[in-house]
Structure formats: C-alpha cells, structure tokens
Amino acid sequence: MKGLSIEDITGIAKLQLSAHPERVVLPFVGIANYRLFAALRHPVNRGIKVPSSFKSVTPSQTEKPNLRKVSKPISHYRLDDLDLGDKQIKRAIVQASSIVNSDIPLLIQGETGSGKEIFAQAFHRSSERAKSSLVAVNCAAIPSELVESELFGYVRGAFTGANNKGSSGYIREAHGGTLFLDEIGDMPLRVQARLLRVLQEKSVTPLGTTESYSVDFRLVCATHHSLREGVKNKTFREDLYYRVNGLTVFLPSLRNRSDLTELVKLILIEQSQGGSPKAINEDVLNLMNSHRWPGNLRQLANVLRVSSALAEQDEIHINDLPDDFYFDLEGINEVLDPEIPDGHSAEQDWRQSLPDLYQAMEQNITKVANIMGVSRNTIYKRLKELGIK
Numbered sequence: 001m002k003g004l005s006i007e008d009i010t011g012i013a014k015l016q017l018s019a020h021p022e023r024v025v026l027p028f029v030g031i032a033n034y035r036l037f038a039a040l041r042h043p044v045n046r047g048i049k050v051p052s053s054f055k056s057v058t059p060s061q062t063e064k065p066n067l068r069k070v071s072k073p074i075s076h077y078r079l080d081d082l083d084l085g086d087k088q089i090k091r092a093i094v095q096a097s098s099i100v101n102s103d104i105p106l107l108i109q110g111e112t113g114s115g116k117e118i119f120a121q122a123f124h125r126s127s128e129r130a131k132s133s134l135v136a137v138n139c140a141a142i143p144s145e146l147v148e149s150e151l152f153g154y155v156r157g158a159f160t161g162a163n164n165k166g167s168s169g170y171i172r173e174a175h176g177g178t179l180f181l182d183e184i185g186d187m188p189l190r191v192q193a194r195l196l197r198v199l200q201e202k203s204v205t206p207l208g209t210t211e212s213y214s215v216d217f218r219l220v221c222a223t224h225h226s227l228r229e230g231v232k233n234k235t236f237r238e239d240l241y242y243r244v245n246g247l248t249v250f251l252p253s254l255r256n257r258s259d260l261t262e263l264v265k266l267i268l269i270e271q272s273q274g275g276s277p278k279a280i281n282e283d284v285l286n287l288m289n290s291h292r293w294p295g296n297l298r299q300l301a302n303v304l305r306v307s308s309a310l311a312e313q314d315e316i317h318i319n320d321l322p323d324d325f326y327f328d329l330e331g332i333n334e335v336l337d338p339e340i341p342d343g344h345s346a347e348q349d350w351r352q353s354l355p356d357l358y359q360a361m362e363q364n365i366t367k368v369a370n371i372m373g374v375s376r377n378t379i380y381k382r383l384k385e386l387g388i389k
Contacts, residue, residue: 078126082119084262092119092249100127105244108222110251113296116222117182119251124178129218132177137170140186147191149207152198158208171204174217184244185225185236196240219244254293254300261285263297267304278308279315283360287318292328319362326370354382 079093079100096106096119106123108116117136124134142150149159153169171179181187187195198204199219203212221244230236254260264285268277284307293299303325304316311320350372361367369376383389 076125077118077122079119079122080126082115082122084259084266086252086257086259088250088252089257089259092251095247095249096123097126099247103218105219105221105246107227107245107248108220108251109226109248110222110224111253111296112224113298114224114251114253115297116224116251117180118297119249120178120180120182120220120222123220124180124218127178127218129177133174134178134180135170135174136180136182138182140183144188147188148194151191152194152204152206154207155209158206166206166208169204169206171198171215171217172213175215176217178218178220181219181221181244183223183225184221185223185227185230189235189237192237192240196237196243199240199243254296255291260289260300263300264288264304267301268308271301271305271308276314278311281315281317283318284316284321287321287325287329290329291325294328318360319364323366323370326367329371350382351386354379355386355388358383358388 079097083090083093099106100123106120108119110116120136121134124130137151139147149167149169151170153167153172154163155166156164158166198215201212202216203214205212227236227241227245231238231241254263257263264280265277268280271277288300295302303322306322307316307320310322311317354368354372357368357371361371365376365379369379372379380389
C-alpha cells in the first residue's frame with residue numbers, strides 16, 4: 001500500500017473517515033473490486049477539523065458504493081482474448097464458451113492469484129448479459145455476521161444498526177446480469193442453505209420480511225479449495241455443490257503455463273495505461289520462466305509494476321527486478337544451464353555457472369546468493385577461489 005493514501009484505498013473522503021465512529025464496521029470498495037470492511041481507530045491527535053455537517057455520519061448514512069461497476073484493467077477482454085497460447089487455458093476457454101449463453105452455472109477452480117476473477121469477467125463480457133451488471137462478492141472477505149445481510153439484503157429495522165432505508169443486497173443487484181461468488185468454499189454453512197433456496201426458487205427474501213423478490217442472474221463461482229473435499233469434510237453442502245458445479249474449469253498455476261512471455265507483454269501494455277509499454281530483456285524473460293510464481297498472476301503483475309518503475313530505460317533489465325523476485329527462483333542450474341551433462345558434480349556446476357551469473361546479476365552478491373541458495377559468505381569464498389574477487 002506504499003504511496004497510497006487512505007482515501008485511495010477506501011474511496012471515502014478523509015473528512016468522512018475522520019468522523020466515522022471508532023470500532024464500528026465500515027464497508028468500502030475503494031481500489032478493490034470487492035466490498036470490504038474495516039474498523040477505524042483514530043489517533044490521539046487527529047490533526048483534522050471535522051465540519052459539523054459530517055459529525056453525525058454513520059455507516060448507514062454514507063453513500064453506498066456502486067457495486068455494478070467492476071473496474072479491472074483487463075476487464076474489457078472477452079474469453080477469446082485470454083487465449084495467449086497455453087493449451088490448458090485454451091481448453092478452459094473452449095469449454096466455458098460452449099455454455100456462455102445457457103443457464104448452466106460455471107465453477108472456476110485454481111490457485112489463489114491464477115486469474116479466476118479475470119476469467120469470470122471475460123465470461124460475463126462474452127455473454128448476452130454483458131450490458132448488464134457483474135456483481136463480484138468475495139465470500140472470504142465479508143465478516144461472517146454480515147454475509148447474510150450483504151448477500152440477501154434486509155428491510156428497515158431488521159437488526160440493530162441496519163440502514164434506515166434497508167438494503168437490496170448483492171443478489172438483487174445482480175438481477176439481469178452475473179453474480180460472481182469468489183471463494184465460495186469459505187461461505188458459512190447457514191448462508192449456503194439460504195443460497196441454495198435462492199437458486200432453487202429463483203427468488204430472494206431479505207432479512208426482516210417474508211416478502212420475496214424474483215431474481216434472474218447468471219451464477220459464476222470460484223474457489224481455490226476442493227469443494228469435493230469440503231463436501232466430504234461437511235464444510236460445504238452436497239446439495240449446493242451440485243447446484244453450483246454445472247461446468248467446472250480448471251485454471252493452471254502460472255508456473256505451469258506455457259504463455260508467460262505473452263502474458264508479460266500483455267500486462268506491460270495494460271500497466272502502461274495507453275502510453276508506451278516497457279520492453280523486456282531476454283535475460284529477464286529467461287529468469288521469469290524459471291520462477292515458481294507462488295503468487296501467480298498477481299505476483300507477476302506486481303513484479304512488472306515495480307520493475308517498470310525502477311527501469312531507467314525503455315527496457316526492463318535484470319538489475320531492475322526487485323530483490324524479492326529472486327527468493328523463489330527454482331535454482332541456478334535450471335536458470336542458466338538446464339541441460340547439464342551427466343557426470344558433472346555440484347562442484348563443477350557452480351564453477352561453470354557462477355562467473356556468468358555474477359556478471360548477469362551485475363556483481364550483486366545478494367542476488368547471486370539467493371539464486372544459488374547459499375550464503376553471501378559462500379559466494380565470496382567461491383569468487384575468491386575462482387580469482388574473480
């Protein structure tokens with residue numbers, strides 16, 4: 001969050017934030033696509049004068065964020081635009097395209113950061129519902145005590161602290177469009193039961209009333225959990241599983257994708273925001289193809305954003321990569337010499353690879369040590385032994 005103000009993060013004016021009561025849940029959207037929640041604690045010296053017009057502001061009186069607008073740099077893409085050459089992604093696109101205009105629910109499975117939300121957005125934009133809203137809900141981010149009211153809505157006076165005007169809820173806001181339930185595997189069991197009823201009856205009953213409202217939306221869910229395991233462990237309802245599991249597509253992790261080079265170019269274009277994107281050095285691409293990428297696409301985007309900022313030229317070079325990047329490389333032999341002949345010892349390996357790596361890393365001992373998985377002292381000793389340092 002470095003370089004971002006509290007206003008950037010929450011999307012709420014500082015005056016309103018300063019007037020918000022302490023330890024009272026504050027809903028916000030801000031720079032995220034999901035509605036998030038926080039509790040504020042004011043400093044002893046707040047350093048800001050609050051006009052009287054703001055002093056009675058409560059969570060129920062603040063303007064409700066527009067959840068119908070999903071703002072994501074890649075969100076204007078359709079499914080076909082995500083095909084950059086990887087066979088597994090191509091298979092997922094073909095399968096999803098075959099049901100894009102049916103009422104079959106889509107379940108997207110993949111590791112955290114593997115692009116499930118991007119895929120859901122592209123699926124929505126490829127459908128006949130593209131002109132309607134896409135409402136994204138992160139089931140893991142909403143406090144358990146608020147999940148029901150946020151999803152199903154509530155009427156005035158339904159519970160203590162309820163908005164005087166009530167709330168329509170995410171499900172009704174998705175009417176005519178697409179409801180995207182991210183991390184549905186983290187949804188509380190009691191909420192799963194109510195969601196099942198909504199899907200069966202195609203109507204929703206807000207909290208505090210018996211009146212039901214018809215809803216028509218396309219359901220897309222995503223999870224990094226195995227829902228089958230959840231059913232087996234009694235943390236996910238079996239009947240709901242068969243409701244949301246119409247078609248399941250599996251997104252590969254970034255380390256298992258064959259289109260990393262094209263992904264890098266696409267992300268750099270997106271991050272340039274209409275300007276001239278940075279080029280990327282071939283040596284950098286080789287290192288990236290040897291990375292484990294535990295954070296997947298999210299990590300790749302962050303590395304490229306930082307590298308672009310550090311690059312003093314129009315091309316990203318090895319010395320522009322953040323130090324943290326080197327912690328997850330799979331090993332020096334795979335990076336520099338993936339086809340070492342049989343019979344070579346580890347001693348021979350480092351003697352051959354260290355001089356090249358030392359120069360490639362522009363004599364940065366820390367980066368060399370991280371890549372080789374040894375201490376800085378070991379690198380110093382080896383360089384001295386080779387007569388390099």
